[in-house]
Amino acid sequence: MAISDAYEAVIGLEVHTQLLTRSKIFCGCANEFGAAPNHNVCPVCMGMPGVLPVFNRRVLELTIRVGLATHSQISERSIFARKNYFYPDLPKGYQISQYERPLCVGGYIELPTGNGAPRRIQLARIHLEEDAGKNIHRPTASLVDFNRSGTPLLEIVSEPELRSAEEATAYLRELRSILRYLEVSDGNMEEGSFRCDANVSVRPCGATELGAKTEIKNLNSFKFVEKAIKHEIERQTAVLKAGGKIMQETHLWDPERGETRPMRSKEYAHDYRYFPEPDLPELYVPPELVEQIRAQAPEVPAARRARYARDLSLSAYEIDVLTQEREVGDYFEAMVAAGIETKAAANWTMTEVLRASNESTETFSNAVPPPAQTAALLKLVAQNEISLNAAKTAFAAMCKSGQDAATTVKALGLAQVSDEATISQVCDQVLSAEADKVAQFHAGREKLFGFFVGQVVKAMKGNANPKVVNEVLKRKLAMAGRPSPSDLPSSGA
Amino acid sequence: MNDELFRLTINDARAALRKREISAVELTRACLERISATEPKLNAFLTVAESEALTQAQAADQRLAGTQPAPALCGIPLGIKDIFCVRGMRTTCASRILENFVPPFDATVIVRLREAGAVFLGKLNMDEFAMGSSTENSAFGPTRNPYDLARVPGGSSGGSAAAVAADECLASLGTDTGGSIRQPAALCGIVGVKPTYSRVSRYGIVAFASSLDQVGPLTKTVRDGAIMMHALAGVDPRDSTCSARPVPDYESALNGELRNLRVGVPKEFFVEGMQPAVDDAVRATLKHLEAAGATAREISLPHSQYAVATYYLIATAEASANLARYDGIRYGFRAEAEDLNELYHRTRALGFGPEVKRRIMLGTFALSSGYYDAYYLKAQRVRTLIRKDFEAAFNTCDVIVTPTSPTTAFRLGEKTQDPLQMYLSDIFTISVNLAGLPALSMPCGYDSDGLPIGLQIIGPAFGEETILRAADALERSGSIARRRPSAV
Numbered sequence A: 001m002a003i004s005d006a007y008e009a010v011i012g013l014e015v016h017t018q019l020l021t022r023s024k025i026f027c028g029c030a031n032e033f034g035a036a037p038n039h040n041v042c043p044v045c046m047g048m049p050g051v052l053p054v055f056n057r058r059v060l061e062l063t064i065r066v067g068l069a070t071h072s073q074i075s076e077r078s079i080f081a082r083k084n085y086f087y088p089d090l091p092k093g094y095q096i097s098q099y100e101r102p103l104c105v106g107g108y109i110e111l112p113t114g115n116g117a118p119r120r121i122q123l124a125r126i127h128l129e130e131d132a133g134k135n136i137h138r139p140t141a142s143l144v145d146f147n148r149s150g151t152p153l154l155e156i157v158s159e160p161e162l163r164s165a166e167e168a169t170a171y172l173r174e175l176r177s178i179l180r181y182l183e184v185s186d187g188n189m190e191e192g193s194f195r196c197d198a199n200v201s202v203r204p205c206g207a208t209e210l211g212a213k214t215e216i217k218n219l220n221s222f223k224f225v226e227k228a229i230k231h232e233i234e235r236q237t238a239v240l241k242a243g244g245k246i247m248q249e250t251h252l253w254d255p256e257r258g259e260t261r262p263m264r265s266k267e268y269a270h271d272y273r274y275f276p277e278p279d280l281p282e283l284y285v286p287p288e289l290v291e292q293i294r295a296q297a298p299e300v301p302a303a304r305r306a307r308y309a310r311d312l313s314l315s316a317y318e319i320d321v322l323t324q325e326r327e328v329g330d331y332f333e334a335m336v337a338a339g340i341e342t343k344a345a346a347n348w349t350m351t352e353v354l355r356a357s358n359e360s361t362e363t364f365s366n367a368v369p370p371p372a373q374t375a376a377l378l379k380l381v382a383q384n385e386i387s388l389n390a391a392k393t394a395f396a397a398m399c400k401s402g403q404d405a406a407t408t409v410k411a412l413g414l415a416q417v418s419d420e421a422t423i424s425q426v427c428d429q430v431l432s433a434e435a436d437k438v439a440q441f442h443a444g445r446e447k448l449f450g451f452f453v454g455q456v457v458k459a460m461k462g463n464a465n466p467k468v469v470n471e472v473l474k475r476k477l478a479m480a481g482r483p484s485p486s487d488l489p490s491s492g493a
Numbered sequence B: 001m002n003d004e005l006f007r008l009t010i011n012d013a014r015a016a017l018r019k020r021e022i023s024a025v026e027l028t029r030a031c032l033e034r035i036s037a038t039e040p041k042l043n044a045f046l047t048v049a050e051s052e053a054l055t056q057a058q059a060a061d062q063r064l065a066g067t068q069p070a071p072a073l074c075g076i077p078l079g080i081k082d083i084f085c086v087r088g089m090r091t092t093c094a095s096r097i098l099e100n101f102v103p104p105f106d107a108t109v110i111v112r113l114r115e116a117g118a119v120f121l122g123k124l125n126m127d128e129f130a131m132g133s134s135t136e137n138s139a140f141g142p143t144r145n146p147y148d149l150a151r152v153p154g155g156s157s158g159g160s161a162a163a164v165a166a167d168e169c170l171a172s173l174g175t176d177t178g179g180s181i182r183q184p185a186a187l188c189g190i191v192g193v194k195p196t197y198s199r200v201s202r203y204g205i206v207a208f209a210s211s212l213d214q215v216g217p218l219t220k221t222v223r224d225g226a227i228m229m230h231a232l233a234g235v236d237p238r239d240s241t242c243s244a245r246p247v248p249d250y251e252s253a254l255n256g257e258l259r260n261l262r263v264g265v266p267k268e269f270f271v272e273g274m275q276p277a278v279d280d281a282v283r284a285t286l287k288h289l290e291a292a293g294a295t296a297r298e299i300s301l302p303h304s305q306y307a308v309a310t311y312y313l314i315a316t317a318e319a320s321a322n323l324a325r326y327d328g329i330r331y332g333f334r335a336e337a338e339d340l341n342e343l344y345h346r347t348r349a350l351g352f353g354p355e356v357k358r359r360i361m362l363g364t365f366a367l368s369s370g371y372y373d374a375y376y377l378k379a380q381r382v383r384t385l386i387r388k389d390f391e392a393a394f395n396t397c398d399v400i401v402t403p404t405s406p407t408t409a410f411r412l413g414e415k416t417q418d419p420l421q422m423y424l425s426d427i428f429t430i431s432v433n434l435a436g437l438p439a440l441s442m443p444c445g446y447d448s449d450g451l452p453i454g455l456q457i458i459g460p461a462f463g464e465e466t467i468l469r470a471a472d473a474l475e476r477s478g479s480i481a482r483r484r485p486s487a488v
Helices: A057-069 A165-181 A222-241 A287-295 A301-311 A316-323 A326-337 A342-359 A371-382 A388-401 A405-411 A420-433 A435-442 A448-459 A466-479 B002-007 B010-018 B024-042 B050-065 B108-115 B158-165 B182-187 B222-232 B276-291 B302-325 B340-351 B354-367 B373-393 B419-424 B430-435 B464-476
Strands: A007-018 A081-084 A094-097 A108-111 A119-130 A134-137 A142-145 A152-158 A194-204 A214-219 A249-254 A259-262 B045-048 B077-081 B119-124 B171-176 B191-194 B214-219 B262-266 B295-299 B399-403 B439-446 B452-458
Touching: A007 A165, A007 A222, A057 A119, A057 A152, A057 A165, A057 A287, A081 B302, A094 A119, A108 A165, A165 A194, A165 A222, A165 A301, A165 A326, A194 A222, A214 A222, A214 A259, A222 A249, A222 A259, A301 A316, A301 A326, A316 A326, A316 A342, A326 A342, A326 A371, A342 A371, A342 A388, A371 A388, A371 A405, A388 A405, A420 A435, A420 A448, A420 A466, A435 A448, A435 A466, A448 A466, B002 B024, B010 B024, B010 B050, B010 B222, B024 B045, B024 B050, B024 B077, B024 B119, B024 B158, B045 B158, B050 B119, B077 B158, B108 B222, B119 B158, B158 B171, B158 B182, B158 B214, B171 B191, B171 B222, B182 B191, B182 B439, B182 B452, B191 B222, B191 B464, B214 B222, B222 B439, B222 B464, B262 B276, B276 B295, B276 B399, B276 B439, B276 B452, B276 B464, B302 B354, B302 B373, B302 B419, B302 B430, B354 B373, B373 B430, B399 B464, B439 B464, B452 B464
Parallel strands: A214 A249, B077 B119, B077 B171, B262 B295, B262 B399
Antiparallel strands: A007 A152, A007 A194, A081 A094, A108 A119, A119 A152, A134 A142, A194 A214, A249 A259, B045 B119, B171 B214, B191 B214, B191 B439, B399 B452, B439 B452
16 A cells, blocks of 8 residues: 555544534524625624624534544533634634534544445544634735634544545545535535645554654645645655655645645644633533434435445445435435336436536536436336437436426427337338338348338337337238248347 | 712612603713813723713603603613723723724623613723723723822722712723722722622623623612612623523612621631721621621631632633734734734734733743643632632621722822732632622721722622622611712
8 A cells, every 4th residue: 555665654634624504603694605705794703802602503413413423422511622823814813613522532434445344444533613714815915704704614533544645535535425415514625615634644564653744734625635645655755765854844735736845834833722712611412412313313325335235236336326425326216216127227327317417517406307207207218108318318308408207208209109000101111112122131131120120210210119110020021021030130229 | 969960879860860850861961071070180981972872861861751661770871891892982991902993783781781771971991901900001091099099999990980989970880800890899989799700791891801701880889789780680692601590680689687697707818918997997897797687707718829820820811812813904903014923913012001911921821832731720720629618618608708909099100010919909809700709899998098998798609689688788787987089
């Protein structure tokens, strides 16, 4: 796993994720992305003199949900702390966070490893804090937008148990997937609702002590996380190999140059002077509340993967694709529940549904038809009402129009013709128009059967039921002279 | 009586207003005129809000003339310590750094007082950010004691105490973090009540030390204190540390009864170096209490000797964080600077006074890595011991009686060069804040210079009714002949 055989990497991740609450963590301002600057602010989140924080109980419920899903211990009593530092985007000059006695302690996240046992990554803690505002630098001035100030944040800290950049990315993806399954975060790295700092060190293989670490900040995409960690492991390994020493420092990832570079020590050498927040009482979590949330807990990706593997005959790859996003798996399951055969539902979801959703700028549920309508469409295929290709055409149309399956099929004239009389008439026209070829067929050019089928289907604009066309053509060609070949190829529309 | 309306107590003014013998506008004008006459000597007010006050008074008169019963403080002119955010009214905390700060919101107690119909005459002087015991730390000049203009009114609510003592307002609001209501009340010969921590909302009060700050009234009489307490106390959804306990009708607790009251007298509070007149006055009052049927016994609060040291670690630690927001970025004073660090340094260097800087540095040090355990954490442990001392004491007594301050009002400049001496003037009040208990100060005599002496009555948590009842009974007994301030 390590870059060099002689060294191994030790990686721990600190993830900050914004919570999907209606209001901020300590005031009633709206928690939303994209509002006009300094629109969602009040005296509390602006740090006016004399204001006091009031804890948003919804934040507690969402955090407990995450704690339970990651097998963490939920502290019955936890406390808030002040983390002191000066920065223009931090209105109070301190961030309300948790230090001693965080809300969730321990726990783990399991990463799928193909067919083997999942790899378990231990968590150190999950704690609550408030987000800061945002500095915007212009050539002539620096501006501050406080809309984000007071957005509820979870900090999820892993133990230093990750061993490669790939594993770190897999951990991040799994964590993001869990948060999205639980509907506590949208996990959007570009908008900053899911952010990652990485602690990276390298040590000789077999060593038990940790080497000096660097903390890498500014990792706002999965790609950057992987690249930055790889780069840092290589850099540190090279330094150690050359007999150098790793300095404990903070680096910034520079995506332009594809490298990390150290920040000035002044920029990060803080003594945060944590102390218990006197404006907020101890946070008490009644055991009943934990049990209530546990009882209503949504399924997590690992549980869904296990269930699919146990109950459905799907490949590891299919399970992986279907479970990455909760709504994709939900869609697939809804189709199965509506009577579509598992494999067909899985194939359709993995190809047509994901394609439509990926090509759309809409949210998943707005990008694709309701699963019941997709199921209705696939039933028309099963009942030979339409062809598979027609279904794909209809599905694409349904994604755009929002109309139901039956209406769409009708409107586009995709209904498959199975009526023998109609098909027989077209067959007659084709056979009489192609009398030469009929003669050649009877003379032994049996391959021409496929040609006749094709002509009929073409004449019927692709809507003929190929099975019926086959049968009718066989009959007519046999009647026209010879007994039909017993092993005529089926055309397959 | 018309020209002396400003001398009224809340209780008397309330009755006269309701009977329509006087109007709120008349009463407010009388106070405003009194302010004009006295302020050149006192400097108790930082802002006089004449037009706002008259508007409020007119509204009060309309309510008093209406058919609905008028609210509790309808038409009562009050002074507000300049630490309370009042929407649209400059709130400086007596600091350069907030010199032009106009809050866009009201503190919860201001909302309550508005609902109760009170009239706000203006904002009162104080020690900068409530840090001090003499009001000499105001960025806008000291307030003087109405009994002797060469002396301090105490602090930090010095303006609040002087204004009430000088009849500039009927009552005022103060805050008490280590004695900032009780000590100036004592030095100015009036009544000051510090409620149980959590009894009154802190929302909108510029924070000094969050775990110690508490709002309370400064009044001419104990009964007025009870009336004000009823208007101020109660749960506030904006303050998570505020108690949801129902608020009793404090006035109805004032039944004049002193019989069987068990008075604890802590031996540690009668210290060497205390002004003999203070000792004498407090002991005389104890005798009087016993004569009225109370029983006095000596108690011990062994850890109170550590109270001042403990307080100056906890209060400064909290203050160092609470005052970090004054950075020149969003509001208040901003110094010219070339870059961000210079902006911070210059804004805070020029915006804060020396005592505030001293406490920020002390608190920052106490919280620093490597010192936290030895200072802040140890102080928290001692705080617990001090609280337990009081809990044990209240097993054997109903109230604890002590001097409020070891001395009467001292001279301006007398202690400014010696912070430690200044800190010791709160030696009897500080442990009460550390324990979160209710206490009040009331006049109990005068020294040979005619300067008032304060008596402190401490109660168990939420024992406001008990201390108010005892103080009111004592006041009504007539054992203490009140003297008006001679210098105004």
